[in-house]
Amino acid sequence: MKKFIVLIAFMTGFTTLAQNFKLGLTIAPTISFNQSQTKTDGSWVTDKDGSGGLGWKGGLLADINFAGNYYFHSGLLIHSKSFDKDDSKMSVTTLEIPLALKLRSKEVTENVHITGFFGLTGDLNVGAKQKINGSAVDYSDKIRFFGTTFMAGLGGEYDLDFGSVGLGVSYHHGLTDIMKSDNIKTLPRHISIDIVFYF
Numbered sequence: 001m002k003k004f005i006v007l008i009a010f011m012t013g014f015t016t017l018a019q020n021f022k023l024g025l026t027i028a029p030t031i032s033f034n035q036s037q038t039k040t041d042g043s044w045v046t047d048k049d050g051s052g053g054l055g056w057k058g059g060l061l062a063d064i065n066f067a068g069n070y071y072f073h074s075g076l077l078i079h080s081k082s083f084d085k086d087d088s089k090m091s092v093t094t095l096e097i098p099l100a101l102k103l104r105s106k107e108v109t110e111n112v113h114i115t116g117f118f119g120l121t122g123d124l125n126v127g128a129k130q131k132i133n134g135s136a137v138d139y140s141d142k143i144r145f146f147g148t149t150f151m152a153g154l155g156g157e158y159d160l161d162f163g164s165v166g167l168g169v170s171y172h173h174g175l176t177d178i179m180k181s182d183n184i185k186t187l188p189r190h191i192s193i194d195i196v197f198y199f
Helices: 002-019
Strands: 021-040 043-046 051-067 070-085 088-104 112-132 135-138 146-160 163-174 184-187 189-198
Antiparallel strands (some): 088 112, 146 163
């Protein structure tokens, strides 16, 4: 009898978790615009021109409802981004793990919800290349492996019979320097146009 009660409790808990859990697929074009500083005569000088370029990210997202309209937002994303500067171009591939608080409003009109989130991402820089005058070289040893980024976004979701689709825009501001150099600092920043399907 006790085993039966435990089984019922387990199945009830699993069903509740499944109802409060949404898995999604996302793809997003990104626009990078980095802030760089160079150490000159012992002082840090900000590069007013900066560097940036186009990229994309994609992967899995997960929303876990824990109270009312509030969700814990996470996932696993691959982000390929490029930084153009004068006659050089650097590309970096990052594995991003978002950890954020998400709000999904009640219906503002039929099947439509407003969403917003803010939090941090853990960024694993898994590859980097630099191209100068058409010649590409591996740049991975000059990039820090781990970094953190603040992110905030706003968008909307439309409920379907078999899931929901979402569209939004988010801003990502690097909190840690990605360069290993003692004379150069680069804080990565980008804007993302987020397209997601939850099922």
